[in-house]
Structures are given as structure tokens and as C-alpha cells.
Amino acid sequence: MHARRPATLASLAAELGVSRTTVSNAYNRPDQLSPELRRRVLETAKRLGYPGPDPVARSLRTRKAGAVGLLLTENLSYAFRDPAALAFLEGLALACESAGQGLHLVPVNPQREDIANVHRAGVDGFVVYSVPDDDPHLAAVLSRPVPTVVCDQPRVEGVDRVGIDDHAAITKIAKRLISLGHRRIGVLCMRLGRDRNDSFVSLDRQRSAHFHVQRTRLAGLADTFTAAGVNWADVRVVERFDHSQASGESAAAQLLDADPGVTAIICTSDILALGAMTEAKRRNLRVPQDLTITGFDGITEARRVGLTTVRQPVLEKGKAAGKLLLGAAEANRQREITLETELVDGTTSAPPRTAEERWFGP
Amino acid sequence: MHARRPATLASLAAELGVSRTTVSNAYNRPDQLSPELRRRVLETAKRLGYPGPDPVARSLRTRKAGAVGLLLTENLSYAFRDPAALAFLEGLALACESAGQGLHLVPVNPQREDIANVHRAGVDGFVVYSVPDDDPHLAAVLSRPVPTVVCDQPRVEGVDRVGIDDHAAITKIAKRLISLGHRRIGVLCMRLGRDRNDSFVSLDRQRSAHFHVQRTRLAGLADTFTAAGVNWADVRVVERFDHSQASGESAAAQLLDADPGVTAIICTSDILALGAMTEAKRRNLRVPQDLTITGFDGITEARRVGLTTVRQPVLEKGKAAGKLLLGAAEANRQREITLETELVDGTTSAPPRTAEERWFGP
DNA sequence: ATGAAAGCGCTAACAC
DNA sequence: GTGTTAGCGCTTTCAT
Numbered sequence: 001m002h003a004r005r006p007a008t009l010a011s012l013a014a015e016l017g018v019s020r021t022t023v024s025n026a027y028n029r030p031d032q033l034s035p036e037l038r039r040r041v042l043e044t045a046k047r048l049g050y051p052g053p054d055p056v057a058r059s060l061r062t063r064k065a066g067a068v069g070l071l072l073t074e075n076l077s078y079a080f081r082d083p084a085a086l087a088f089l090e091g092l093a094l095a096c097e098s099a100g101q102g103l104h105l106v107p108v109n110p111q112r113e114d115i116a117n118v119h120r121a122g123v124d125g126f127v128v129y130s131v132p133d134d135d136p137h138l139a140a141v142l143s144r145p146v147p148t149v150v151c152d153q154p155r156v157e158g159v160d161r162v163g164i165d166d167h168a169a170i171t172k173i174a175k176r177l178i179s180l181g182h183r184r185i186g187v188l189c190m191r192l193g194r195d196r197n198d199s200f201v202s203l204d205r206q207r208s209a210h211f212h213v214q215r216t217r218l219a220g221l222a223d224t225f226t227a228a229g230v231n232w233a234d235v236r237v238v239e240r241f242d243h244s245q246a247s248g249e250s251a252a253a254q255l256l257d258a259d260p261g262v263t264a265i266i267c268t269s270d271i272l273a274l275g276a277m278t279e280a281k282r283r284n285l286r287v288p289q290d291l292t293i294t295g296f297d298g299i300t301e302a303r304r305v306g307l308t309t310v311r312q313p314v315l316e317k318g319k320a321a322g323k324l325l326l327g328a329a330e331a332n333r334q335r336e337i338t339l340e341t342e343l344v345d346g347t348t349s350a351p352p353r354t355a356e357e358r359w360f361g362p
Numbered sequence: 363m364h365a366r367r368p369a370t371l372a373s374l375a376a377e378l379g380v381s382r383t384t385v386s387n388a389y390n391r392p393d394q395l396s397p398e399l400r401r402r403v404l405e406t407a408k409r410l411g412y413p414g415p416d417p418v419a420r421s422l423r424t425r426k427a428g429a430v431g432l433l434l435t436e437n438l439s440y441a442f443r444d445p446a447a448l449a450f451l452e453g454l455a456l457a458c459e460s461a462g463q464g465l466h467l468v469p470v471n472p473q474r475e476d477i478a479n480v481h482r483a484g485v486d487g488f489v490v491y492s493v494p495d496d497d498p499h500l501a502a503v504l505s506r507p508v509p510t511v512v513c514d515q516p517r518v519e520g521v522d523r524v525g526i527d528d529h530a531a532i533t534k535i536a537k538r539l540i541s542l543g544h545r546r547i548g549v550l551c552m553r554l555g556r557d558r559n560d561s562f563v564s565l566d567r568q569r570s571a572h573f574h575v576q577r578t579r580l581a582g583l584a585d586t587f588t589a590a591g592v593n594w595a596d597v598r599v600v601e602r603f604d605h606s607q608a609s610g611e612s613a614a615a616q617l618l619d620a621d622p623g624v625t626a627i628i629c630t631s632d633i634l635a636l637g638a639m640t641e642a643k644r645r646n647l648r649v650p651q652d653l654t655i656t657g658f659d660g661i662t663e664a665r666r667v668g669l670t671t672v673r674q675p676v677l678e679k680g681k682a683a684g685k686l687l688l689g690a691a692e693a694n695r696q697r698e699i700t701l702e703t704e705l706v707d708g709t710t711s712a713p714p715r716t717a718e719e720r721w722f723g724p
Numbered sequence: 725a726t727g728a729a730a731g732c733g734c735t736a737a738c739a740c
Numbered sequence: 741g742t743g744t745t746a747g748c749g750c751t752t753t754c755a756t
Contacts (some may be wrong), residue, residue, distance in 0.1 A: 008732095008733060009733065019744075021744085022742060023732070054735080057732070059418045062734085062736095062748085063748075077456045101483070105455065105465040107455075117462060121417060122421055165739095210625060316548060371749065372749070381728075383751080394725075418749080419750040420751075421732095636735045
């Protein structure tokens, strides 16, 4: 606790015997009054303990809060643990920093529909990071009369977006595996809706997923493998609500229990893939000799272990989202930014073992 | 970009033919009007595209912004890269989350004295994380009539604080090394002031450091080693402005170049220590056989490599800071929280080699 | 259960 | 250069 609020701009003006305008100018437009008067104003302010114009009152008047709001799917604290979210955050912070804007993290509970916090945030615009298309918080953001930029998902008509081409990106992985000879695969994906389903995913659920990114990646895999002669209906897809390595482990276990014959596990995130690696090791499956595992994102940890994955420029996404939002007033600016992705050929993918090798060793 | 601002609470009231109070109540005190009227109000609001009460105007009236400001020493983006800062952030976010408060990161450039951003932040209080005692942004924060909590440094009379006992903590390390037999040591520390000094540190600079935490840790080492018969004036202390592993590497190099005879390098952070490990390896010095290296903080990466260090509960610090701030109105609450630290005996410390061993091998 | 009046603290035209 | 006049959009006693 520090103090209460005694002095205001008006009381300062009264004390000095000048108008409020003059005091205001002393703070906001130094050139609009004599240096001498300004000095007197500031000095008296200090004496009275006047801390300068109240930011909220100023914001109300100027209609500018000087801050960008950030809405995340997850609890605030989650973002500080997911490497991809973190890199995005860093990029966004960079953009805010250079524009002198604050970054206001909106506290949101994905379970409770706590819309009030969105309405309470005094910000000039919102960045929304990767939420489901039916997220009520997103709806609340869009109802506010401020510019908004969505990163990754969902796509909303008329709303600016930063993202990648998920279909094209996952297709790079799929083609790679197909050319290596993999036909019997399994997939590990992140949550597909706001409801928890830690299990296999029906075709219907795949198609109606509320997370556009996951839906598109699954569709990309389905398209590519179908074209290669694989019956997608036979491909097991395992979903996990929580995004963690532990989830990757248990999902891989579930998959391998159901079909020990898969030669490759495709994961829609590096985190899940890292978990799958752990599970493979537990089962004494050598990667990539016995099992190919791929990820998605290209986080640092993935590089370290040599994961085959698709790198996406997450930090750049953050920067781009910030720039897009902060330049929202400009006339003919871009309304959608799609960043490039790149296949990273790691050491976790190789041709499948032949049937003979499986029985008689390499 | 989304829309402009057409409807206000007043215009809605006019449209409905009711008073502004009624509309306000429809949003804030549902029990104060008939359900039927409330329904009508909300429906008309939707029709007119009224997004609900403006948060800034509401804040001005209620004198509550619903957000906590966070001031960091470094650029905003830095916080997302330093594991300790990150854990603190996570803890603080957790506290904010459960209190339904936003977390407003104040953009600040440590080089430029950009006080304006502190004054512009519409927040109900500030958390200040580890800044020098002469930081102008800190002064700006303290001038604002809102509660403030400082984490780690500096200590300010009358301002709440969360931290650890740095003297006691570093003493644990010192005593450990002394009991192992180390007498000829070197120290790597973080920046001691706002001016860059990537070199050795004079006794004077050690004592007058503007970062209380570093100053206290150095003092703790000086006290303990002096008591063990070491002449502190002979102990080389190397300072680095940037907190990175690269800094640790170059600092260790500088130290080992100046005195190849040191048997232990004490670092005031794990990050620096990890860098020192890299440099040791480059020189073919085995750790701990040829050289003991210790850190401070207990970050995940340190555990992984088995670094001897002092663990401090960084996440808890964040939580505690949040709780302290958000409970600032309470009557007889704690004004200072000191958390416990714990020596982590890793595999990077061992007795020094004797002179014979140095010449003839182990 | 609803309304009238009184600002919260400030800035921006516009006049002097 | 300095002051006057009008609100920004909302909540909150206090009446009715």
C-alpha cells in the first residue's frame, strides 16, 4: 500500500491560480507554455504530491488506453510453459515494446465462461491466440469496438489474421513419410473441442473439430495419405486435451496398444512428439529404426533431440500480430499474414522395417 | 479493425425510454430490476450493437482498473527468455488469474528513461521485479498513488517486499566450498549497475552496487571467505551486463585467463554457471575434478546438468507478490515475505586437486 | 423497481 | 501563452 489520492489536476490548478488547461499542458505539451511557468507547475505538483495526470481519466478523454489485450485459450500461466506460446508472446512483446504499448494479459478460465474480464480490460485492441471457433471469450472480444487480430485460429470473416498454411505444412510431413514408405501410421493430435476427449477420434469428430488448426492438419494428412492409397478410416487418431509431454506419452501408449503394427506416429505438435519418444523408449522401440516419430512447430527442444518436424516462425507470428494490430488504423494495409513453414528433416524418421526385419532383426 | 463507437449507455437508455441507471443496473446489478426489463435492455443493446459499459469509463468512475502492472528491469521480451523471470511471471499470473485481475506488462526500455509508460498504465497496483535502486521507472511507480510490491530488489522503506535472504543463501554455497577445501576462487556476477561494465569489479564497485541482490551475494561471499582466511581483495570478480550463457562463457574465460589457478568458480546465477561450464569444457577442464562450478537459482536446466546451486522458489515468489499486492487493502497483513532457499548439492563441486595432482594427474 | 442529479479526472476546441 | 467551455461514458447515492 502506498497512499491515497489527494491532489488532482484541478486542485493543482487552483493552488497555482492557473487554469486546468495550463497544468495539463505542462505535462502533455511543454511547448504550449513558458518554461518558467512549467517549472513552477511541476514543482508545485511535487510539493503537493500530485503524481501527474490520472491514466484512466486521460484514457477516457483521449479514447486511448495505450495497451494491447491478449486473449489465450488456456490459463494465463499455461502460456509461460508452452515453448511455442512463449515464443509468440515474446514476439508480441517485442512489437508492443517498440510501439510503446503495454501488453495486457486477460485472465480467462477456459472452463468457466468468464466473459466479464474481457469486458473489463481497458485496451485499444486485442490479439487472440489460438482459440476454438466457439470460444465465448472470443465472441466477447469481437463484440468490443476495437481492432482485433487473431493468430492461428479461428478464421473469422472480416477479422485480421496471422498464421501459416497448416494444410500445406502438414502435407510436407505426410509426403516425406509416404516417400519413405510408411503406410501404416497413427496420429496424435491436440484437443479438437472445448470438451475433453482423451481417446480415439471418430471421422466425424475430426471433421467437426472446433480448432481449425487441428482440423486442417488432420484433413491434410487424410488427403495426402488417401491419395497414397491409405484408407483414412483405418488410421487411428488419438486426441489429448492437455498439451504436455505426459499427454504425448499416454497417447502414444494408447495408440501402440491398439495397433502395435504402426510404423510411424505423426504428432501435430513437438510436445506430443517428445512424449511419444519417451513412450517408445519405454517400450524398447528404437527411433527411427523401429518407429518413426514426427512433430510440428520446431521448438528448441525438438531441434536438440533431432526431431523430424515442420518449423513455423512463432516469434515472427507474435511480431506480425502486434504490427498488424498496431497499424490497424492505416489505410491499405495487409489484413492477413501467412508465414512460411519449413520441413526439418531430423533423425527420428526413416523407412519402416520390412516384415522380415520385424521378425528376424535388421 | 472492427467497428466504431456508436452506441453508449446513454443512447441505449434514450432508445428504451428508461434512465441510464436502469441500463447500468441491467449489466451490474441484475437483481435491481425486473427480469423482463433486463431482458429488453440486453436485447436492445444487441440490436444497437452496444458492447456493454465502456471499461475505461467504468474504471474512472469506480476507481478500479482490474489489472496489476508489472515493471521489469529488462525489455519485456527478455522476461520470456530468462527461466527465473519466467517462473516468477507464471507465479504472478497464477495469482492474478485467481483474483480475476489482468496482468499489464509495462513496456520499458532500460536504456532510455521512458517514464511515460509507467504513468500511462491504468492499473490498481504495481509489482516491480528486480530493478536497481536508482531506476527512474521505479521512482515513477512509487510516485503513483497505488499499492506496490517489490520482488527481490531494491529494498525501499515502507514498500512491501518479497524475496529471499541472499546473504544466507550464498553463504551456504561458500561454506560448502570452504569445507571442500577451496581457497583460491573466482566469482562471476550479474550487472551491478545501470552502466555497462563487462570486466573485473573493484572492491568499491562491489560495495556500491545498485543491485542490492548482487551486492548482498558478493558481501556474503566476502564475509564467509574472509572468515576462512581468504583475502577477499585477491579474489577476482567478473561482471557481465547481459544475463546469458554467452556472458557466462566469456566471463569464465576472462577469469581463467587472469588466474588459471582458481579451483572453483562461484556464479551468482545458474545461467552464468552454465556458460562457465561450456568454457571449462572448451579448455578441457573437467568439472568437478579440475574445476568446481556453482550457480544460483535452481532453474530446470541446472538440475538437468547436476549443477551445484542454491534453489530459490521463484514461482512462489510470483504468487506471493501477487497475493501481497491484491491483499494490500487488508488490515494486519504481512508487509514482507522472505522465502526459504536450499542448497542443492550437484555433481559440479568436489575438493580441489592438490598441487601434486595438478602436476602428475589424479 | 426506477429515475434525477452529481460527478470520477482529464483533454481539446476555441476564444481571449 | 492562457483561460473557458464541454464533454469522454459511466456509476452511485438519494429520492420517488
